[in-house]
Amino acid sequence: MATYMRHLKPGGVLIFQATNRFVDITHVVARLALEYGLTAVLVSDIPDAQRTPHDYWLSSTDQILVTRNRAFLDHPLIGDAAEPLTPRPDFPVWTDDFHNLLRVLK
Helix, strand or coil: CHHHHHHCCCCCEEEEECCCCCECCHHHHHHHHHHCCCEEEEEEECCCCCCCHHHCCCCCEEEEEEECCHHHHHCHHHHCCEEECCCCCCCCCCCCCCCCHHHHEC
């Protein structure tokens, strides 16, 4: 995360692709965001239930947005779609020296 933060411009947003059937990284990213004084929100895109034949290949997606930019998060297009991520206190911060893939398996 430190590497990303060095390159992120003030007001910038990190976006993590979190769509995965087997691994849930939401707790990992939420905990890292807290550690770096950032806010993390989950934005899910769920295709309309009224699918047409052309929509066959559409599927749900999840993105985690991480930023210090409160104005960005308050924008109606983001704010209406975003769900705040609250870090679990029992979930340790992942680092280069510590990570546990078993804890994030679905």
